[in-house]
Amino acid sequence: MDWSAKVIKHYEEERIGIYFEKNAEILLRVKEFEDAKWSQSKQVWHIPDTEANRRYFGIPSKFDTIPSEEGIKSLEQYKLWMRSKRYSDNTITTYFNAVKVFLIYYKHKSIALIDNDDFVYFNNDYILKNNLSASYQNQITNAIKLFFNTIQNRVMDVDIIHRPKRAKVLPNVLSKEEVKKILETPINLKHRAMFSLIYSCGLRCGELLALKLSDIDSKRNIVLIKNAKGKKDRIAPLSPKILELLRSYFKLYKPATYLFEGRIKGTPYDSRTLQQILKLTIQKAGIDKPVTLHWLRHSYATHLLETGTDLRYIQELLGHNSSKTTEIYTHVSTKSLQQIRSPFDDL
Incomplete structure (x- = not known):
């Protein structure tokens, strides 16, 4: 997809500007984003500056950019392990990015010293504070648990977190x-x-x-x-x-x-x-x-x-x-x- 994105200031508010040559197909995709707007003054389409939108365009998190050297090496080992187990590309990307966020959060702490209390704090200070979805919370919990079980060879008791119950939603059906x-x-x-x-x-x-x-x-x-x-x-x-x-x-x-x-x-x-x-x-x-x-x-x-x-x-x-x-x-x-x-x- 021939587009790029960066954080811009629009009327004193941080937004993500999306840049592309005139293209009807790309425009349709841009309009799919919630609260997508056109700026006449800047001549650019822009969307809310959220963590989810940053992740979509590969823009560094507001909190930091990269994990520690130890974190980077561990992430690469994690990716190789998942590939060796033939996880799907989507699962590898999702789990890799989820653990990356966690390791960035604890960039200045040795991975060997991270414990259950740290995960509880991360859950409250990052996931809940930023109002991230219940599905993302479950996703990141599963990814962290697998990471510590495989790469760190120790059990992270993530089940102490009260995971959100999955809503029992009936499938939507058309006549x-x-x-x-x-x-x-x-x-x-x-x-x-x-x-x-x-x-x-x-x-x-x-x-x-x-x-x-x-x-x-x-x-x-x-x-x-x-x-x-x-x-x-x-x-x-x-x-x-x-x-x-x-x-x-x-x-x-x-x-x-x-x-x-x-x-x-x-x-x-x-x-x-x-x-x-x-x-x-x-x-x-x-x-x-x-x-x-x-x-x-x-x-x-x-x-x-x-x-x-x-x-x-x-x-x-x-x-x-x-x-x-x-x-x-x-x-x-x-x-x-x-x-x-x-x-x-x-x-």
Whole structure:
């Protein structure tokens, strides 16, 4: 992505300025940031100066820039260990950055002397004080625990921290009519094919964008989803309607490597851009809900359940390790609920 960012002063407030040549795709991504604004005086788009935004653009933290020499060496060992265990690139980056923040915080203290009390203080003075999310708190806790267990060969009792309970949120599900509106609204054939494939196969966004031409088996009418979450391969049935749509798309766009490519041939389509396209689509479709790409996957699973598909098959199609993960869709399916007669009707 051809852009850069730096901290600027705007009306006595520190903001992050984003610099790029005129480009519609980059502009869409910039507008995705919360409270993104255009400065007429500085001729630059700018966003809030938060730790999360600094991390996104690789801008040094407000608190410090780099860990101690000992910290840098330990971080490199940590990264090598995770690679040797074949952790995903996303997990390696996330855990590496999380521990880096912790080691920067204790830059002037030997790692060997860091103990549970230090972690408790860090949790209160950094995570809670900066109002960082519960998911980030759990993430950084897991990363630090793994770091000390593996690289330092000692147990950091991070469980003494009262971790935030994960909210038991039901998946967001669209009606079939709403899904149809979303799939029929895009004029662009590529966008229509991408949304349709997510819904028709229950794909995660990353799985869709990782698909290569060879993953579509038109003779067997299946999609091969390789190295998905949990490093598992799985297959999903490919409907004849989708296959027809993909053939029309292929004739028009002629992708080289990935099924859905970005502006540069041979590179995958950008996920943030696709999410922004979806936002524009739901506006045009007149759907007043904060729909994300993952809603289409949730809707796929729920609609399968409502048409009588066995939960075990849905678990396989979605690539869930545990049946408990799949069972959550039983709580949002309306098929059984609609058969319940309200006592109000008997009054």
